[in-house]
Amino acid sequence: MASAPRPLVAGNWKMNGLKASRAELGKIIEGAKANPVACDLMICPPATLLESFATVALGSPVAIGAQDCHAEPVGAFTGDISAEMLRDAGASAVIVGHSERRATHRESDADVKAKASAAARAGLMAILCIGETREEREAGATLARIERQLDGSLPDTLDAQKLVIAYEPVWAIGTGLTPTVKDVAEVHAFIRKRLLKGNERTGGAVRILYGGSVKPANARELMGVADVNGALVGGASLKAEDFLGIAAAYR
Ligand code: 13P
Numbered sequence: 001m002a003s004a005p006r007p008l009v010a011g012n013w014k015m016n017g018l019k020a021s022r023a024e025l026g027k028i029i030e031g032a033k034a035n036p037v038a039c040d041l042m043i044c045p046p047a048t049l050l051e052s053f054a055t056v057a058l059g060s061p062v063a064i065g066a067q068d069c070h071a072e073p074v075g076a077f078t079g080d081i082s083a084e085m086l087r088d089a090g091a092s093a094v095i096v097g098h099s100e101r102r103a104t105h106r107e108s109d110a111d112v113k114a115k116a117s118a119a120a121r122a123g124l125m126a127i128l129c130i131g132e133t134r135e136e137r138e139a140g141a142t143l144a145r146i147e148r149q150l151d152g153s154l155p156d157t158l159d160a161q162k163l164v165i166a167y168e169p170v171w172a173i174g175t176g177l178t179p180t181v182k183d184v185a186e187v188h189a190f191i192r193k194r195l196l197k198g199n200e201r202t203g204g205a206v207r208i209l210y211g212g213s214v215k216p217a218n219a220r221e222l223m224g225v226a227d228v229n230g231a232l233v234g235g236a237s238l239k240a241e242d243f244l245g246i247a248a249a250y251r
Pocket of ligand 1: 175
């Protein structure tokens with residue numbers, strides 16, 4: 001079996017950050033240079049900060065990603081931003097299908113698949129988010145939901161350089177709650193199995209991140225679970241100290 005892929009710790013800043021936040025990015029970069037970690041690092045700021053963050057992070061150990069894209073490359077889509085535009089602004093990745101967008105923008109699995117494909121078309125890595133709700137977990141329907149989301153939103157061809165999966169249980173986001181290590185292991189093993197189906201060569205190289213209330217205090221335990229290849233971090237990624245404290249799980 002191939003060796004585990006290099007982990008990725010990515011910060012999703014959501015709708016947080018103004019120009020002054022460049023100072024926090026600077027602290028993350030300085031910290032990553034001073035104490036190197038054995039994982040890739042990425043910050044996904046709001047679109048307004050992409051270009052300036054990409055400039056600050058150029059040549060540093062921190063990559064810059066975006067939080068969403070439109071599926072089309074150009075056109076009459078007021079307010080939307082294409083994957084090509086994100087790349088042009090300096091992003092190397094884009095989050096697609098975050099549960100907050102699935103909920104508040106009614107994004108379907110088909111929409112998410114189109115966005116993941118748009119990312120690949122533009123040369124961006126897609127961080128494709130999936131995860132069950134509390135009701136689904138309590139009903140024992142977690143794996144069925146994960147399977148449906150993967151079937152409906154995975155791009156037709158898997159490219160480990162262009163695709164990362166993020167398992168984010170909706171009920172664990174911003175709540176301080178996390179699944180047990182056993183539950184994380186079960187879902188990640190299930191995702192890995194599905195990725196390997198028909199893709200023996202690339203399925204093992206696609207990184208599967210865990211996201212949902214990851215903090216410095218629980219990162220080492222969560223990152224130690226089999227088939228957890230990093231983290232997608234919300235709130236704790238806004239503070240350099242916390243974000244670097246999470247990445248330190250890979251030191
Ligand atoms: P929190 O880390 O704040 O729970 O958010 C997780 C998340 O939604 C990352 O995309």
